[in-house]
Amino acid sequence: MTTAALTLGCLLFVVASASAQYFELRNVNQLADAKKAQKIVIRDLHVPAGVTLDLSNLREGTTVEFIGRVTFGYKEWSGPLVKISGKRLNIMAYDYARLDGEGHRWWKGGRHPNFLKPRFFEATVDDSTIRNLYFKNPPVSCFVCNWCHNTEISRMTVDTKDAGDGRAGRAFNTDGIGLGFVKNVTVLNSYVFNQDDCFVTGGGEDMLVDNLTCEGGNGISVGSLGNGADVVRLTIRNSRVINSLTGLNIKTELHAIGLHRDVTFENIELRDIHQYGISIHGNEGPTFPSGEPSFFILDRLTMRNIRGNMVGTGGANVWIWLHPNSAQNWRWENVNVVGGKSAMFRPPLQCKGVPPHLGIRCAEK
Numbered sequence: 573m574t575t576a577a578l579t580l581g582c583l584l585f586v587v588a589s590a591s592a593q594y595f596e597l598r599n600v601n602q603l604a605d606a607k608k609a610q611k612i613v614i615r616d617l618h619v620p621a622g623v624t625l626d627l628s629n630l631r632e633g634t635t636v637e638f639i640g641r642v643t644f645g646y647k648e649w650s651g652p653l654v655k656i657s658g659k660r661l662n663i664m665a666y667d668y669a670r671l672d673g674e675g676h677r678w679w680k681g682g683r684h685p686n687f688l689k690p691r692f693f694e695a696t697v698d699d700s701t702i703r704n705l706y707f708k709n710p711p712v713s714c715f716v717c718n719w720c721h722n723t724e725i726s727r728m729t730v731d732t733k734d735a736g737d738g739r740a741g742r743a744f745n746t747d748g749i750g751l752g753f754v755k756n757v758t759v760l761n762s763y764v765f766n767q768d769d770c771f772v773t774g775g776g777e778d779m780l781v782d783n784l785t786c787e788g789g790n791g792i793s794v795g796s797l798g799n800g801a802d803v804v805r806l807t808i809r810n811s812r813v814i815n816s817l818t819g820l821n822i823k824t825e826l827h828a829i830g831l832h833r834d835v836t837f838e839n840i841e842l843r844d845i846h847q848y849g850i851s852i853h854g855n856e857g858p859t860f861p862s863g864e865p866s867f868f869i870l871d872r873l874t875m876r877n878i879r880g881n882m883v884g885t886g887g888a889n890v891w892i893w894l895h896p897n898s899a900q901n902w903r904w905e906n907v908n909v910v911g912g913k914s915a916m917f918r919p920p921l922q923c924k925g926v927p928p929h930l931g932i933r934c935a936e937k
């Protein structure tokens with residue numbers, strides 16, 4: 573037994589020393605060498621304009637640590653500023669480390685479609701952890717994990733406070749944390765202050781969001797769904813949405829194809845919501861908010877222990893605008909969003925496809 577343990581010990585030593593243990597990246601020109609290391613430390617790095625900090629195809633098991641401030645040169649392009657991919661990665665930042673997009677340089681472009689802004693951070697990882705990243709002032713959408721599997725994302729911060737109050741703010745389309753086509757991904761203990769969706773998922777399976785705080789933006793969104801994207805087994809719990817346009821938003825596109833099954837919102841606080849406390853609609857698209865909702869199955873949706881208030885009487889506590897056959901097997905328990913009398917809508921807000929017998933009070937006057 574002793575001999576076996578000793579042999580194994582030597583073997584591990586040999587394997588470990590075959591590659592550099594540690595590489596401190598000071599310049600993007602060193603990326604190829606850095607990617608050979610077991611651990612990449614990124615300290616006070618400036619990434620030149622129009623260049624992606626390309627951490628894709630990292631060796632299995634690589635650790636990436638951010639220390640200090642990472643900044644990016646200015647260019648009108650679509651990015652991303654950072655991309656990262658691999659298996660069994662351990663991606664983390666020290667407290668006080670900042671990925672600083674200095675987004676105000678692009679926010680001046682407003683919503684103009686021809687004004688390109690770089691997406692910030694795109695991860696495609698398996699069996700990995702992503703922890704403690706602090707994004708300051710993203711130019712446009714901030715963090716996405718697309719095609720991620722078995723991954724835990726925790727203690728993330730998205731901070732566009734410099735753009736001012738969310739609804740009056742200038743930081744258009746700064747979606748906070750996004751998941752797309754993932755399987756078994758959790759998002760824990762995170763904070764987003766931004767000016768678009770706080771959390772958004774397109775398709776995916778087995779997703780859990782726990783202890784997320786959203787402020788200033790457009791709330792928590794499922795969808796826009798379309799293009800065959802299914803959302804199956806998503807739970808969002810123990811979270812809060814504060815001073816935002818919408819609280820909870822489930823949206824499917826006009827003529828969308830796909831499915832939505834076993835989505836649960838549980839123990840959510842909505843505080844000072846401006847337009848829709850809970851909005852579930854099937855007519856997302858260029859003609860929104862008008863347009864007939866398209867048929868799209870929303871099966872086994874659960875809303876449980878949702879409480880909140882609207883700012884003033886203009887907003888709607890709950891709005892549902894669905895094809896009559898869309899809602900199936902819903903549970904609606906202890907949902908108590910108050911204050912809205914739907915006074916801001918012209919023409920007056922109507923509801924459609926509300927499942928009966930659940931006591932849902934849609935678009936109260």
Ligand SMILES: *[C@@H]1O[C@H](CO)[C@@H](O)[C@H](O)[C@H]1NC(C)=O
Binds near residue numbers: 721722723756758
């Ligand atoms: C889901 O991902 C976690 C890591 O976040 C992992 O520990 C767990 O084994 C995964 N579950 C399955 C069924 O693969």
Ligand SMILES: *[C@@H]1O[C@H](CO)[C@@H](O)[C@H](O)[C@H]1NC(C)=O
Binds near residue numbers: 727760762763785
């Ligand atoms: C919830 O997340 C926040 C960060 O937004 C963190 O400070 C807090 O400790 C978390 N709460 C729990 C119970 O983990």
